[in-house]
Amino acid sequence: MILALASFLLLNPAQTVKTMVEGATNPGSFSGVPTAYLGAVGVFSAILVGIVTVEIYRFVVNRKLVIKMPEGVPPMVSQSFAALIPSFFVILFWWFFGHVLKLNIPELVSGIFTPLMSASDTPFTVVLTTFLNRVLWSVGIHGSNIVGSVMGTFWSNMGTANLEYFNLNNTLVGLPHTYTSVWIDNYIWIGLFPLAISLITSKSPRLKALGKLSIAAAFFNIGEPLIFGLPIMLNPLMMIPFILSYVVLAIVAIILTYTGFLPIPVLMISWITPAPIKTYLATNGNIAALAYVLVAWVAMFIIFYPFVKSIEKNDLKEIAAAEEQTQE
Numbered sequence: 224m225i226l227a228l229a230s231f232l233l234l235n236p237a238q239t240v241k242t243m244v245e246g247a248t249n250p251g252s253f254s255g256v257p258t259a260y261l262g263a264v265g266v267f268s269a270i271l272v273g274i275v276t277v278e279i280y281r282f283v284v285n286r287k288l289v290i291k292m293p294e295g296v297p298p299m300v301s302q303s304f305a306a307l308i309p310s311f312f313v314i315l316f317w318w319f320f321g322h323v324l325k326l327n328i329p330e331l332v333s334g335i336f337t338p339l340m341s342a343s344d345t346p347f348t349v350v351l352t353t354f355l356n357r358v359l360w361s362v363g364i365h366g367s368n369i370v371g372s373v374m375g376t377f378w379s380n381m382g383t384a385n386l387e388y389f390n391l392n393n394t395l396v397g398l399p400h401t402y403t404s405v406w407i408d409n410y411i412w413i414g415l416f417p418l419a420i421s422l423i424t425s426k427s428p429r430l431k432a433l434g435k436l437s438i439a440a441a442f443f444n445i446g447e448p449l450i451f452g453l454p455i456m457l458n459p460l461m462m463i464p465f466i467l468s469y470v471v472l473a474i475v476a477i478i479l480t481y482t483g484f485l486p487i488p489v490l491m492i493s494w495i496t497p498a499p500i501k502t503y504l505a506t507n508g509n510i511a512a513l514a515y516v517l518v519a520w521v522a523m524f525i526i527f528y529p530f531v532k533s534i535e536k537n538d539l540k541e542i543a544a545a546e547e548q549t550q551e
Contacts, residue, residue, distance in 0.1 A: 226313050226486075227272055230276050230317040232304055235259075238256075240252060259329075267380075268329035272328070277311050280309045280310070287310050290307055292305075306535055343374055344478045349407065349411075352370050361455065377449060378407065382400070382404045385400055385403055386489050390476055395507065401487055405505060409516075410515070411476060413444075414444040415441045420524060422531060426535055426539065443495045460533060461530055466520070475522075485511060486506045486507075488502065488512065489506075498520075
């Protein structure tokens with residue numbers, strides 16, 4: 224980690240900047256590391272430097288190109304000497320590219336990933352990833368982890384860029400990106416609280432009990448009791464509203480954001496914060512965003528309700544059949 228950090232700073236060397244204070248006769252100066260690639264823009268280059276640094280170090284160590292100390296030397300001392308030659312090769316590698324070849328690695332890497340970031344910031348990508356996320360969950364795979372492993376870095380990078388813009392300008396107008404991880408988290412992943420409510424209203428003892436047990440967790444965006452308990456996962460019937468409801472939310476949120484009714488959220492609020500409060504805080508206290516989540520919850524309730532009633536009907540039939548067998 225120390226070598227990776229040192230290598231990254233080697234590619235972003237300190238610079239001296241001259242300053243002129245009003246009324247002064249001679250210019251002043253200060254030195255520091257440029258911040259251009261120390262934020263969201265430098266994420267991808269930092270990842271690349273970290274990976275390559277480890278691989279160079281490992282390559283040198285595996286070739287036994289290390290300083291070996293006698294057996295009586297304490298392990299901490301011998302390990303420090305063993306790291307000298309691999310560390311030298313790592314620093315030499317990045318120094319050669321950054322200072323001999325004069326290649327701006329962070330700028331080159333950011334340029335490569337710019338088209339991918341642009342493709343990530345589109346309505347089509349949001350709807351597609353929402354659909355895939357819910358489908359994967361439905362068939363027994365952690366959809367959030369799978370989709371997040373591919374898109375998470377791009378969305379998080381864009382979200383950080385939006386936050387930096389907001390901190391600098393104190394406005395949600397003119398943000399560089401729209402469909403960031405913060406946007407998706409606040410306008411699409413608003414939990415399964417409506418499903419828990421629909422279960423509580425059920426006449427089925429099983430569904431009512433499950434609703435009461437899961438409602439507190441669902442209110443804080445924890446849906447596993449319902450996903451595994453109802454269940455939704457591997458349940459052909461409940462897969463339909465589970466996928467449909469979130470895809471509908473994605474499409475509606477895209478339209479409302481495009482028309483300007485919904486602001487772009489920038490503040491990263493803990494995911495276990497109840498959805499209306501979380502969205503209200505993430506949008507810097509926007510009432511329209513709060514109202515959207517509440518209306519979205521009503522829409523989700525309407526979508527889930529017929530399917531819950533279908534399960535309720537089957538449960539009541541089984542209870543009635545069991546009672547008849549008992550009487551016989």
